[in-house]
Amino acid sequence: MVKAIRLHKAGGPKVLRFEEIEIGAPGPGEVRLRQGAIGLNFVDTYLRDGTGAYGDTGAANPLAYPAILGLEGAGVVEAVGPGVDAVALGDRVAYAALPFGAYAEQRVMPADVLVKLPSGVSEQIGAAVMLKGLTAEYLLRRCHPIKPGDTILIHAAAGGCGLLMGQWAAHIGATVIGTVSSPEKAALARSHGYHHVIDYSREDFVARVRELTKGTGVSVVYDSVGRTTFTRSLDCLARRGVMVLFGQASGPVDPVPLSALTDRGSLFLTRPGLLDYVATRAELVTAANALFDLIVRGILRVEIGQTFALKDAADAHIALEARRTYGSTLLIP
Numbered sequence: 321m322v323k324a325i326r327l328h329k330a331g332g333p334k335v336l337r338f339e340e341i342e343i344g345a346p347g348p349g350e351v352r353l354r355q356g357a358i359g360l361n362f363v364d365t366y367l368r369d370g371t372g373a374y375g376d377t378g379a380a381n382p383l384a385y386p387a388i389l390g391l392e393g394a395g396v397v398e399a400v401g402p403g404v405d406a407v408a409l410g411d412r413v414a415y416a417a418l419p420f421g422a423y424a425e426q427r428v429m430p431a432d433v434l435v436k437l438p439s440g441v442s443e444q445i446g447a448a449v450m451l452k453g454l455t456a457e458y459l460l461r462r463c464h465p466i467k468p469g470d471t472i473l474i475h476a477a478a479g480g481c482g483l484l485m486g487q488w489a490a491h492i493g494a495t496v497i498g499t500v501s502s503p504e505k506a507a508l509a510r511s512h513g514y515h516h517v518i519d520y521s522r523e524d525f526v527a528r529v530r531e532l533t534k535g536t537g538v539s540v541v542y543d544s545v546g547r548t549t550f551t552r553s554l555d556c557l558a559r560r561g562v563m564v565l566f567g568q569a570s571g572p573v574d575p576v577p578l579s580a581l582t583d584r585g586s587l588f589l590t591r592p593g594l595l596d597y598v599a600t601r602a603e604l605v606t607a608a609n610a611l612f613d614l615i616v617r618g619i620l621r622v623e624i625g626q627t628f629a630l631k632d633a634a635d636a637h638i639a640l641e642a643r644r645t646y647g648s649t650l651l652i653p
């Protein structure tokens with residue numbers, strides 16, 4: 321038996337219960353992982369309260385109850401089923417992948433979604449960076465590849481994804497503008513690659529972006545806040561700019577007429593998800609190598625803002641939804 325956080329129905333943080341479960345032995349293509357750390361992600365809150373994987377009330381709830389949340393973790397391979405060649409007994413590994421089930425001391429899972437951690441990268445760093453760092457990789461390099469000299473806008477700059485994206489975008493050579501909701505978060509964003517930081521809880525971020533870009537606007541907005549920022553993010557874009565809506569921490573975006581894109585200068589709009597950008601083993605390994613390379617070279621600093629014991633996962637959800645966290649949040653078994 322191992323301990324895990326399970327939920328028996330959708331709801332607020334109180335539905336997260338610390339329970340004993342049986343996990344069994346790994347089958348063909350599977351391993352049993354003893355987890356050193358588990359990554360908390362905003363998507364876990366959408367799934368917990370039943371609004372679906374994309375925080376959209378129209379989406380189907382993908383969970384079957386009793387369910388275990390979690391898409392990100394790192395640990396040591398403790399048992400290997402038949403036909404596994406991606407990893408071996410004793411390997412230190414990390415993942416950002418389906419199936420759900422990371423909120424557990426140990427889990428049985430498919431081996432082909434695991435990547436080995438380089439020496440010098442701890443399990444805590446691995447769990448803090450796999451999902452958020454792979455997200456930064458595909459957003460900045462493949463969904464809309466940014467170039468040196470671009471000026472770009474990233475919302476929630478001091479969040480888990482935000483601190484990684486600022487550093488990576490600055491490393492590529494972009495001028496990076498970020499938004500945050502407090503002076504403390506602004507200072508943190510500035511120390512993680514952001515050249516300009518706007519407190520969108522006090523300032524009009526559209527006016528400030530126009531001022532910073534001398535009226536031109538930015539070439540791309542990476543918007544993970546959603547409802548409260550979406551339309552004004554469109555207003556920040558330069559002609560033929562790209563709107564990348566990749567989350568909705570403030571709630572789902574209301575339907576928008578396509579004319580909203582023409583009216584603002586022939587804009588492009590995409591709503592991407594990580595799993596479509598690491599859909600094959602080759603894509604996953606290439607993206608993870610790029611991520612770990614920057615970490616090992618000291619170009620990306622992984623900020624673990626706070627850790628919670630696994631049994632206190634509900635408190636972690638409360639803090640994340642209340643905007644009290646910064647950087648990555650870990651659950652420690």
Ligand SMILES: NC(=O)c1ccc[n+]([C@@H]2O[C@H](COP(=O)([O-])OP(=O)(O)OC[C@H]3O[C@@H](n4cnc5c(N)ncnc54)[C@H](OP(=O)(O)O)[C@@H]3O)[C@@H](O)[C@H]2O)c1
Pocket residue numbers: 360361362363451452455476477478479480481482499500501502505544545548566567568569570571592593594595640641642643644645646647
């Ligand atoms: N599509 C994908 O592939 C993908 C992958 C990973 C993550 N995501 C999305 O990226 C976003 C960031 O994820 P994360 O795990 O790194 O979380 P996070 O950024 O650490 O936390 C969310 C942040 O959003 C901001 N926010 C603005 N309005 C909010 C509101 N009403 N309620 C709560 N937060 C609000 C807060 O920062 P301020 O206080 O500074 O405003 C908060 O800290 C999420 O929307 C997530 O769903 C998408």
